[in-house]
Amino acid sequence: LSHASHNPSAALGGFEATPLEIAGAYTVFATGGHAQHPFWVRLVNRGEETIWQESSTNGARYSARATFLASDVLRGVLREGTGKNASKWGVGPDAGGKSGTTDGYTDAWFAGFTSEIAVAVWVGFDQQKPTGMTGSQAALPIWARFLSWSGLSEGEIKPPSGVGQVEICNETDLPPCPGCAQSRREWFSTGQVP
Secondary structure (H helix, E strand, O other), rough: OOOHHOOOEEOOOOOOHHHHHHHOOOOOOHOEEEEEEOOOEEEEEEOOEEEEOOOOOOOEEEHHHHHHHHHHHHHHHHHHOOOHHOOOOOOOOOOEEEEEOOOOOOEEEEEEEOOOOOEEEEEEEOOOOOOOOOOHHHHHHHHHHHHHHOOOOOOOOOOOOOOEEEEEOOOOOOOOOOOOEEEEEEEEEEEOOO
């Protein structure tokens, strides 16, 4: 169901990008800030013999703290957002991602990551007819089942130095005061707590 197999230059969302390019962008979350150039096929085997193997190439490096904090927001999508159904297919708590649906339901996608892999799934028609489904309805189940099948759906994403968790009031988004009814733990850069 990958659109790229039919038309690798199709538009996704508000800008043109292929599922491969989207997956490549999400590699920074799986690697702690080291972008990886994606490729279609990793290796070809004949029995025990490796006939051909792609060597991955590194792209830009980004702040480990910034990518960890952004990845925590994307992990929240799977904890309590549009991706929360991923756990029923065995996707672990450290996975993160984002669903997307274009106007008129012509494109449904989900892009996400674990500590070992970044994957983007697109569902739609080459003729840009409506699918009638959102990204979380059409693409998320494919993404989650693939991750579960691959054995790469678990894996802890460790926080880098310079970040820490702080208790935050759900009502004020500030550290809780004595009368705070409900709070949650959030990651912040050291010295940046509200």
